[in-house]
Amino acid sequence: MNAARAQIAALVLAATVLAGAVLTRCSRGDGARVSGDDAAVVDTELLAFLSLARAHHHEANLLEENGDLPGAIAALRKITVAPKPHPGERLPEVEEVLADAYARVAELELRAKDSAAARKDVEAGLLHAPDPTYFRGHLLEVYGIVEESRTAELRDAGDDAEAARARAHALALLREAVDVQEGVIGRVLDGGMDGGAP
């Protein structure tokens, strides 16, 4: 009888330990990744970065509404300088967020009449969008507008040769933007692929 009781106690203890171990593993999320169906892998580090980016876009919206362009640019810069999830890996979602943030920064800089800074940021953004996606098309469009603006500045400054070069560059960029976005529309409507991916 005592032996039977000891056996029961051991089994109960084993069951409790097993249940506790499984629950602990679940609550930790085992590496912070939770796999739902085949396509959906939710990553808490990635979600935190996406949430941070959204918050800074909202912050920039409010500042922009109040006419504070430098403040809005500073808010968006917090996205580009923030620590990235899974350093060393190129996550498409992160690359898209960065490309989008650089494009918006460049647009705001252009409105603030700082075409040199806009050019630098749009070039930084293009490094995050090497494939013919919506994000690359948008960056090319913004770059073309930056070069169009630079054309006018150079012409006003009397530098016709450099203005002609900037104009030719602007035309090439805008042409490429039209090509890329036309391709994105074709892909997403025909193949049902996300325009974020080529």
Added chain:
Amino acid sequence: MKRAALLFASVASVAALAACGGSAEPAASPSSAAPPSAAPSESTVEGGGADGNASHAGAPSIAVARGDLDRAEREVEAAQSDCATACRALASMERAAEHLCALDAGDECARAKQRVEAARERVRASCGGCQ
């Protein structure tokens, strides 16, 4: 007595695993926070099926229906996402063509405008237009 202990051990283990499946779903749910779609997890559907097999003959068909509903929901979301991307791409294309025409009002501008109009028509046909 031994059987009772074994039963208890099994129930405890299954309960823990079920709790794991239950906790996974909310973690995958904040779809509003991120592009990855967060449909109800496979484990949730499987859990329903397993329960059903134990006590209800009709449960497997409910699991199948739930799977179909999930799949249809994902397809609708994907179509909405594709139209949103197409509309954003169209707006960008329109702006690029507009600036291209400001720099060169010749043949290149005319061609760009034609391509924009064709793209607009394509988006209208597939998505009913953009807001």
